[in-house]
Amino acid sequence: MNFTEETLSRAPGEQRILEAKDWAIKELAPTAETWERERRFAREAFDSAASNGLTGLLVPEEYGGKQIDSIELAKILEHIAAVDFSVAFSLVCHNNLAGAIARKGSTELKSRFLPGLVNGKVLGAFLLTEPKVGSDAAAIELQAHRDGGEWILNGEKAWVTNGTEANLLSVYAQTDPSEGHRGIATFLVEADSEGVQRLPGYELFGGHGMGTNGIRFENCRVPDANLFLPPSRGFSAAMExxxxxxxxxxxxxxxxxxxxxxxxxxxxxxxxxxxxxxxxxxxxxxxxxxxxxxxxxxxxxxxxxxxxxxxxxxxxxxxxxxxxxxxxxxxxxxxxxxxxxxxxxxxxxxxxxxxxxxxxxxxxxxxxxxxxxxxxxxxxxxx
Ligand SMILES: Cc1cc2nc3c(=O)[nH]c(=O)nc-3n(C[C@H](O)[C@H](O)[C@H](O)COP(=O)(O)OP(=O)(O)OC[C@H]3O[C@@H](n4cnc5c(N)ncnc54)[C@H](O)[C@@H]3O)c2cc1C
Structure with a gap:
């Protein structure tokens, strides 16, 4: 990234916006069509975003991030999407998950997952939508059953941005259908856990760079420690x-x-x-x-x-x-x-x-x- 005298004299927020714009033009523009043509997740873009400090934008400095405000974030993403929308939206999903863990995660979840999310070694995804449930999100059917000190997840998620390569999945699951939206909890599931099956990336008419797919859970055992938001808080947190x-x-x-x-x-x-x-x-x-x-x-x-x-x-x-x-x-x-x-x-x-x-x-x-x-x-x- 170039730091001209002009950008150095600006407020830090304005300077970061210019840097992001510059990054998008130099790093994304030459390859944006490639990810569409090859129908694959824009891996090089994500790795480069991580090296340029764009993967911890909603995480406080004490955890290694930047914690910028909504106006600066919108400006940065506006500039990135002007070159490649897929990369911008992929970064939104990743940054949102990191920010949510920083705000609401237990001390253990923060120390386990934030360093990797902020430095980009770990790619995050948000799994609410299902093959049969979209707008009516309170009706999700993926089930979580308690078994000793673990939960067992069964069901399928659809339209998972970053899903073809994500390492950490924030999974919304129903723990008690009789409780409706109050039964929904959120689990942090490592994508290489037993019982997690990634489905192939969708064939779309555009937007392939964000690696969107479905993910199936079959008797996937998740330790209690990975319960991110308990049943009464899962749904409201998704809406917040x-x-x-x-x-x-x-x-x-x-x-x-x-x-x-x-x-x-x-x-x-x-x-x-x-x-x-x-x-x-x-x-x-x-x-x-x-x-x-x-x-x-x-x-x-x-x-x-x-x-x-x-x-x-x-x-x-x-x-x-x-x-x-x-x-x-x-x-x-x-x-x-x-x-x-x-x-x-x-x-x-x-x-x-x-x-x-x-x-x-x-x-x-x-x-x-x-x-x-x-x-x-x-x-x-x-x-
Ligand atoms: C590229 C892409 C990436 C995505 N990434 C993610 C992701 O990372 N994580 C995730 O959880 N989801 C993701 N989604 C899913 C997205 O959130 C859903 O598509 C959205 O919630 C709408 O649900 P649906 O597509 O199932 O449509 P449906 O809910 O089936 O709706 C079908 C149509 O009916 C209309 N409709 C529904 N309810 C009403 C109503 N009450 N009044 C009037 N009209 C109504 C809708 O507007 C729509 O036009 C992604 C979607 C896309 C396209």
């Missing part, structure tokens, strides 16, 4: 970080849209048609002008929600507005950026098709678009 997670998806969407808009503007400035530049046609200019307005609005909504979180307020509705608007605006805007570039816009070398595929996936992450509307209308119609 959801506002920040939505803000981060929103910020990452803004990063992809900004990158697409820059690509399109640059292209139409240089493409000749009918005796002039495409950029001189008012129809083309207005299309990109509308994308710019949406990007501005998405960015404002995102950082308004991030500011509320940083100030300790309730960002539920603001985060839902931001995520819904930014993900929609990004998918639509990227398609328009491709449109003004004609057929060339769909060439992989321009990254627009990769961002467009990722933008479709953002509609499901951390609560589908419709679930954002559930949050928004609950507030709208509250009496």
């Amino acid at each position: 970080g959801i506002d920040l997670a939505r803000v981060l998806v929103s910020a990452m969407s803004c990063g992809m849209l900004r990158s697409g808009l820059e690509t399109a503007v640059n292209y139409v400035l240089n493409r000749q048609a009918f005796g002039g530049r495409l950029a001189d046609l008012q129809g083309i200019r207005f299309m990109l002008g509308d994308v710019a307005t949406d990007l501005e609005a998405a960015t404002l909504l995102t950082y308004e929600a991030a500011n509320i979180i940083a100030a300790g307020g309730n960002a539920g509705v603001a985060a839902a507005h931001a995520k819904k608007f930014s993900t929609r605006a990004t998918e639509k805007g990227l398609a328009e950026c491709m449109q003004v570039m004609g057929a060339n816009g769909s060439l992989r070398e321009h990254s627009l098709s990769r961002h467009l595929a990722a933008s479709r996936l953002t509609h499901y992450l951390d609560g589908a678009t419709e679930i954002q509307n559930v949050v928004i209308t609950r507030d709208l119609f509250s009496e």
Whole structure:
């Protein structure tokens, strides 16, 4: 990483944001298409992120991390996603797990797992969704039974980001179906434990760099010491970080849209048609002008929600507005950026098709678009 005089004179947060931006451009841009083409987890990117201090962003310094605030985190991820959304989202899942262990883990769990998560020797994953259960997360069926000083896990998880290579799995399990969401507990399971079976990575239309798959648990024995959150706390803990997670998806969407808009503007400035530049046609200019307005609005909504979180307020509705608007605006805007570039816009070398595929996936992450509307209308119609 380069430390110019200019960056050294900035506030530490601003300097870290610039460093992350610089890192993404130098380290990710040359290989981003490779992970898509080879349909595999972006291992080199994760290892490089770890060497550049991007794997302990929510862990306090006493455990070797950095503990940055929601605004700085959103900015860093926005810059990374502008180059590669998959790497950015993979880092979100990893950092969230490390942060949760630092905040809520026992002294033993912290000392066992935080050093590896922070230095990146251990890759983390969050396992809530199941093949038959998504939005209605309280209905998960993976079971945990007590047996002596151990728990036995049986069931299957789906859509595990980082799952194809993760070493540490944060598994949400039902301990007593009659208790509903209050029966859900969380276990930290080492992926090489007996009874853990990784399924192959999903074949998707994009987003392969985040190594998403299903993971099966068959009579997997987990010691009591690995119970991360007991039955009454598992589900509420999963929901606690959801506002920040939505803000981060929103910020990452803004990063992809900004990158697409820059690509399109640059292209139409240089493409000749009918005796002039495409950029001189008012129809083309207005299309990109509308994308710019949406990007501005998405960015404002995102950082308004991030500011509320940083100030300790309730960002539920603001985060839902931001995520819904930014993900929609990004998918639509990227398609328009491709449109003004004609057929060339769909060439992989321009990254627009990769961002467009990722933008479709953002509609499901951390609560589908419709679930954002559930949050928004609950507030709208509250009496
Ligand atoms: C690339 C990718 C990575 C992911 N990574 C993870 C991960 O690391 N860990 C993890 O646990 N999960 C992960 N997920 C899963 C994600 O959280 C779920 O996709 C999401 O919760 C939605 O669930 P579902 O896809 O099963 O859709 P469903 O819940 O089956 O919903 C289907 C449709 O019905 C709509 N719907 C559902 N309920 C309502 C309602 N009340 N009102 C109106 N409409 C409704 C939904 O919006 C959706 O359009 C990932 C998903 C993707 C695509």
